Amino acid sequence: xxxxxxxxxxxxxxxxxxxxxxxxxxxxxxxxxxxxxxxxxxxxxxxxxxxxxxxxxxxxxxxxxxxxxxxxxxxxxxxxxxxxxxxxxxxxxxxxxxxxxxxxxxxxxxxxxxxxxxxxxxxxxxxxxxxxxxxxxxxxxxxxxxxxxxxxxxxxxxxxxxxxxxxxxxxxxxxxxxxxxxxxxxxxxxxxxxxxxx
Numbered sequence: 001x002x003x004x005x006x007x008x009x010x011x012x013x014x015x016x017x018x019x020x021x022x023x024x025x026x027x028x029x030x031x032x033x034x035x036x037x038x039x040x041x042x043x044x045x046x047x048x049x050x051x052x053x054x055x056x057x058x059x060x061x062x063x064x065x066x067x068x069x070x071x072x073x074x075x076x077x078x079x080x081x082x083x084x085x086x087x088x089x090x091x092x093x094x095x096x097x098x099x100x101x102x103x104x105x106x107x108x109x110x111x112x113x114x115x116x117x118x119x120x121x122x123x124x125x126x127x128x129x130x131x132x133x134x135x136x137x138x139x140x141x142x143x144x145x146x147x148x149x150x151x152x153x154x155x156x157x158x159x160x161x162x163x164x165x166x167x168x169x170x171x172x173x174x175x176x177x178x179x180x181x182x183x184x185x186x187x188x189x190x191x192x193x194x195x196x197x198x
Contacts, residue, residue, distance in 0.1 A: 001181060002153045006146055009192055017146035025147075028065060030159055035059040042166035061158070111172050118155075118176050123187040127152035131195045145196045152191040154180035 039055030131148040160177035164170035
């Protein structure tokens with residue numbers, strides 16, 4: 001969702017900043033810190049340090065990150081690169097289906113407070129804090145503006161799917177994704193108005 005929205009609000013060239021934000025910011029955190037959280041709390045189990053390390057080493061996003069770093073710059077034959085592109089393009093529909101299957105039309109009352117807190121932190125507090133601290137440090141320009149805008153995007157679909165599959169409040173994880181994406185269409189114009197130079 002981030003790339004098309006960045007292109008719509010900023011034009012095609014600044015999409016590269018959104019790619020950097022995702023590939024060097026969001027995804028490494030998911031593959032490292034996210035792996036630790038999932039390894040520690042998945043399905044109610046609390047493994048020891050060796051068990052956590054083992055789970056991280058076999059955590060698919062972490063393995064993919066290491067493989068991507070190791071294979072950076074490798075030129076693939078056309079047939080293999082086409083296949084990899086098709087597999088990559090299928091990821092989002094599959095993940096959206098997995099998250100959608102977890103959504104319930106009516107969210108139980110016990111999830112309202114944590115979802116409200118999560119939505120407030122993700123859609124408003126994080127981009128506002130990042131934008132205000134960055135502005136106080138003198139950061140400016142299109143890269144900064146796109147980064148603040150990206151910080152206000154709806155919840156990461158992959159993170160929601162991983163949390164749900166690990167048994168970490170699956171209904172809440174699915175609801176966070178399902179509600180934050182349409183709600184971000186309301187909050188992102190506010191973030192854009194506050195931090196994008198005119």
